[in-house]
Amino acid sequence: MNSFVYRLHSIKAIIKREARSSFFGLGLYIAATIACFVASFIFNSYINTVQGNNIMVMASPLNNPLFYAVIVAALYTAISSSTALSREKDKGTLEVLFYGPVDYASIILAKFLEDIISFLIVMLLVTLFFVYAAVTTNLGFSITYLYTVFLAIFLAASMSSFGLWLSALTTKIRTSILLFILIMGGFLGLQFLEEYILTLKPENLSLSMIYIMGVLSNILRIIKWASPFSYLTNGISAVALGSTSLYLENMLGSLAYTVLLLVLTVYTLKWKGVRKP
């Protein structure tokens, strides 16, 4: 057997173990419950609207609740990924895996694929809830639901690859979570800052201030590409707008981002090592 087959074999064995751990753990079900809970709030507001006005006109009524459900599921994926490697380093189990036929690429790919499988399970549970909600509330399914779920896989992939990179950088679970919160908070803050800058009227600002704002805006636009959140929000906008080109652009962007981050994770893990601190 060649290295490729051996590597696939190792990846398969690790995915099996990880999937078992996720399946028997609580995280996956908590994420699905929160996602359904958030969606049910929106369903409830729709029902209230129908009750109050006797009418509600909306092309794809399931889209909005689905967007929030996707955000919850993707966040779960990112949090789970951000501790995936650091947890094993912290416990020393990563070192033991490397005694055997496991290398940097195989462990990272295995963790990544297992995250995607977990995300799909959450989305499957969410979809079952949506089917139930659609039947009981008479809010119809549309094809955009499938588009969104398909795009969500790419968004989850970018979130997972980002989480894995953070996890490779750290050696303690607590540090990983803190770093995740800090960076995610930073990215969200940047998005808000950009939106704030866009609301400012140039006629109220001094010339030097306009220049600074212009530079800042460009920097923010570049930094935004590093945030997995931007792929999530852009993807959701693409589906809402019904723009096929934006949809495809976002899908390819997420894919490129994922590949880049996974390669970066391999090098980061090589640099930081797999031994228990």
Add this chain to the structure above:
Amino acid sequence: MIRTEHLYKKYESIEAVKDLNLSVEPGEIYGFLGPNGAGKTTTIMMILGIIKPTRGKILIFDKDLYSDYFGIKRKIGVVSETQYLYEDMTAYEYLSFFCDLYGVENKEKKIEELLHRVNLYERKDDLLGHYSRGMQQKIGFVRALLMDPQLLILDEPVSGLDPTGIREIRDLILEENKLGRTVFMSSHILSEVERISHRVGILNKGMLVAEDTMDNIKKKLSSEVEIELEVEDFDVESQKRLEGLPFVNSLTKEDGKFLVRVKADKDYRNELVNFISSSGAHLKEIKRREMSLEEAFLTITEKNISLFSKEEAGE
């Protein structure tokens, strides 16, 4: 089986391993010794590809690890000082996972057989988090043996175990060696290494200062050997003649027994027995006082001496 050539590792300003040339031959038990911080674990981690050497070469099964990474790793069983198990798994689930990882066929049969050997079969469905340290160590051994490895790398395998645990692990190592497995074992329990190793390598301050059989190391360390004699009717004249023999350095009397210091170039016990018989004395007991590995180890590490000749050291 394992060969390192000019292996060197530097951490910032600290030289952890310096120009290490060691060789482990197929079928042997190689004891890898050294005081704490000598660089033993760093060496093992470099052999396993977990730590990257600053420079130098490592050959396992005569191949560079990265020329056939997965193929080589599938033939090596590793047991470390601490097992770092998945504590939320049962012993059976854990071993089953490693069987999948190593591609072991008939895994149920293999796990069952090995768990019986270490007397843990009855506990196979218990969570590993509930296992004692000794039991965890045994599970580490079972994990390392699942794929019938050609090479066993053991890093302090009996550290922290009670005497029964040490004996069980020692027996396991010897049994596996009899089956043809090469064993590379680091340990600070010198008596264990002395008892089971065919050859030892002593690492001090990152440098290999001795690599040989126990007997040869002791010979190299000592220019004379002590032989204890219990003799009756051994007159003063005969004692003086014995002292004058060319291979005898000195003769003293301690607690009614004679202590003869002879040259270490060969075993002179036959010559001594013949001499005493010819002198008309009655020999009741003759005993060669051996230098223990501990004494040899302390001599080497405390005096910081190397047993390699300049040619062997490649200078």
